[in-house]
Amino acid sequence: MTRRKQGARPGARVVGWTLAVAVALGAVPAQASLTISEAIERAAEHDPQWAAAYTQMLAEREQGAQDRATLMPSVTLRGSGGYTAADSEFVFGSEKDSYPTWGASIEARQPILRMDWSARRDRAAFSDDRALEKLQQAQIEFIARVAQRYLQALQAQDQLALTRAESATLEQSLDDVRKRYEVELVPGTDLKEAQAQFDLSRAQVIQAEAQLEHSFDALAELTGAFAAPLPHLKNQIVLPPLPATSVDDWIALQKTRSPVLKMAEYDVAVAQTQVKARKAEALPVADLVATATNNDAHRSAMGAKQREARIGVELSVPLYAGGGNQSRVRQALAQAQSAEFEQQRLILQMERDLRGEFRDYQAAQISVQALEMGLDSARAAQKATHAGYDAGTRTIIDVLDAKRRVAQAERDLNQMRYQLLTHLLLLQAGAGTLDHAMIPVLEAMFEAP
Numbered sequence: 001m002t003r004r005k006q007g008a009r010p011g012a013r014v015v016g017w018t019l020a021v022a023v024a025l026g027a028v029p030a031q032a033s034l035t036i037s038e039a040i041e042r043a044a045e046h047d048p049q050w051a052a053a054y055t056q057m058l059a060e061r062e063q064g065a066q067d068r069a070t071l072m073p074s075v076t077l078r079g080s081g082g083y084t085a086a087d088s089e090f091v092f093g094s095e096k097d098s099y100p101t102w103g104a105s106i107e108a109r110q111p112i113l114r115m116d117w118s119a120r121r122d123r124a125a126f127s128d129d130r131a132l133e134k135l136q137q138a139q140i141e142f143i144a145r146v147a148q149r150y151l152q153a154l155q156a157q158d159q160l161a162l163t164r165a166e167s168a169t170l171e172q173s174l175d176d177v178r179k180r181y182e183v184e185l186v187p188g189t190d191l192k193e194a195q196a197q198f199d200l201s202r203a204q205v206i207q208a209e210a211q212l213e214h215s216f217d218a219l220a221e222l223t224g225a226f227a228a229p230l231p232h233l234k235n236q237i238v239l240p241p242l243p244a245t246s247v248d249d250w251i252a253l254q255k256t257r258s259p260v261l262k263m264a265e266y267d268v269a270v271a272q273t274q275v276k277a278r279k280a281e282a283l284p285v286a287d288l289v290a291t292a293t294n295n296d297a298h299r300s301a302m303g304a305k306q307r308e309a310r311i312g313v314e315l316s317v318p319l320y321a322g323g324g325n326q327s328r329v330r331q332a333l334a335q336a337q338s339a340e341f342e343q344q345r346l347i348l349q350m351e352r353d354l355r356g357e358f359r360d361y362q363a364a365q366i367s368v369q370a371l372e373m374g375l376d377s378a379r380a381a382q383k384a385t386h387a388g389y390d391a392g393t394r395t396i397i398d399v400l401d402a403k404r405r406v407a408q409a410e411r412d413l414n415q416m417r418y419q420l421l422t423h424l425l426l427l428q429a430g431a432g433t434l435d436h437a438m439i440p441v442l443e444a445m446f447e448a449p
Contacts, residue, residue, distance in 0.1 A: 033449060034226040036150050037439050042223040043146045053138030060131035064124035071120060073110040079103070105293040112288050112313070116280035123273040130266035137259035143436065144429045148422055149219045154230050154446075155418040156215040159411060160208040166407035167201035173403065174198045177396050190396040197400045231446035233417055239365075239424070240441045243433055247358045250431050251351050257432035260350060264343040271336035278332040282325045284317045350430065357427040364420040371413040378402070378409040421445070 034042075044050060081102040114120070177194040180186045220226060244250045255261060290311040295304075318325065382402040388394035421442070428434035 034230055036147060036442050039150050039223050040143065040146050040439055046224045047222045050138065050142045053135060057131045057135040061128050064127040067120045067124035071111060071117060073108060076107045078105045101296065103293065103295040105291060107289065107291045110288045113284065113286035115283040116277040119273040119276035119280065123270055126266045126269045126273065130263050133259040133262045133266065140429050140432065140434050143434055144425050146222055147425050147442065149222060151418050151421055153215040153219045154232060155415060156212040157230055158232055158414050160212050162407065162410050162414060163204050163208040167205050169403055170198045170201045173400060186396060193397050194400060229449040231448055234445060234447050237445040247355055250354055250358055253433065254350060254354055254431040258350065259432055261346060264346045268339045268343050271339040275332040275336050278329045281328065282318055284315060286313055286315045289314050354430045357423060357430050361423040361427050364416060364423050367416045368420055371409065371416055375409040375413055378406045382406050
């Protein structure tokens with residue numbers, strides 16, 4: 001794998017995006033209806049998962065710095081001090097002596113021969129680039145996570161509004177049936193049916209209210225507290241032009257853009273450099289070493305002082321290590337093969353997932369069109385049924401069924417419209433093309449409450 005040139009870092013746009021979001025936070029109104037761009041901005045400041053991803057990138061990039069440090073000079077300062085008491089016996093007598101001693105030394109060491117130098121440099125570069133790709137993937141997941149929760153909150157808000165509207169309509173029908181029953185125009189069974197339908201709608205309203213609270217809590221977990229109501233989808237939305245039109249084009253795009261696949265590629269590259277590094281452990285190494293020492297024992301009987309400076313080359317040649325070197329090479333080879341197999345698995349899995357998202361997106365588009373036609377038909381049928389009820393040819397049960405079908409068609413269409421946008425986000429996320437440029441596109445699809 002070719003190392004990336006300096007200045008072409010994939011994370012540069014990520015860090016720039018993070019800073020831009022942080023600056024934009026000051027412009028978010030405290031009590032305004034929360035837009036999706038404001039949700040992204042607030043989540044960038046509030047969401048600990050995104051902050052953890054960024055700090056994890058910083059931590060992982062230190063691995064590259066540590067690899068590069070092994071190729072740099074090192075300087076070590078040592079010092080010692082003590083007290084010596086000596087009692088010596090000689091042929092012609094004995095001697096006792098006691099004196100303090102101290103010493104200091106400094107050593108500078110520069111590696112000049114390492115057969116794994118290129119492997120270390122490559123491993124450091126690959127580790128840096130992998131960390132940045134990981135952050136890029138975290139950004140994609142962050143945008144998708146916030147956008148999905150925002151869409152879920154909007155969908156729950158719309159579903160509650162539709163459920164309340166249905167309940168209000170059924171309440172009007174109940175009042176109408178009650179008045180007709182009082183003048184004996186309809187039987188009691190019609191009144192009971194109308195009452196049952198209204199009671200059921202009230203239960204559905206309670207469930208929709210609970211779902212709205214859940215979705216608002218999930219969004220607030222990322223963004224912090226926000227003012228309700230939220231915007232809602234326009235009646236007519238314009239989907240953005242996509243960078244690919246066929247599933248094969250999407251897969252080709254994924255292979256060049258997906259940070260997940262790039263991380264797997266870097267994992268293979270790092271594992272291969274590790275094989276080179278392990279093989280080099282059995283080869284000679286050489287260091288240029290310079291030392292300066294100063295030992296002082298001048299208070300002794302001999303009054304010794306010693307200053308010394310040396311410079312030279314140290315050569316180390318491994319001869320036998322009990323088979324440990326060969327074992328580490330075999331281990332590195334197996335790990336490299338494992339990384340290659342994992343890369344193949346990821347390619348197949350992500351291709352399958354992307355095909356599924358592409359099919360889901362296409363199905364959602366067709367479903368929205370079909371549900372729009374179904375809603376028109378349900379409304380026409382409701383109108384005809386109500387006219388038949390006024391003429392005495394239809395029963396109240398027919399009218400209530402027609403209203404229920406219209407309400408259900410409205411809810412199904414509303415749900416499918418949000419699913420369409422969700423599949424659009426997941427499709428782009430799976431291909432690695434989702435970024436903050438998608439946010440203004442989504443923003444244009446909403447309108448103020």
